[in-house]
C-alpha cells in the first residue's frame with residue numbers, strides 16, 4: 001500500500017511528480033488537517049468531500 005498524500009515528504013513529491021498529478025487532479029476531496037487536496041479520500045488522512 002502507498003502512503004497517504006499527507007505523509008509525502010518533499011523528496012517523495014519531487015520523485016513522484018507524475019503520480020502526484022494523477023492523485024490531486026481532479027481534486028474532489030480536501031484534508032481538514034493538512035489542507036491538501038486529492039481525487040480520492042483514501043489519499044488523505046482527514047479527507048472530506050469538497051462541495
Ligand SMILES: [Zn+2]
Pocket residue numbers: 006031032033034035036044045046
Ligand atoms: Zn492530512
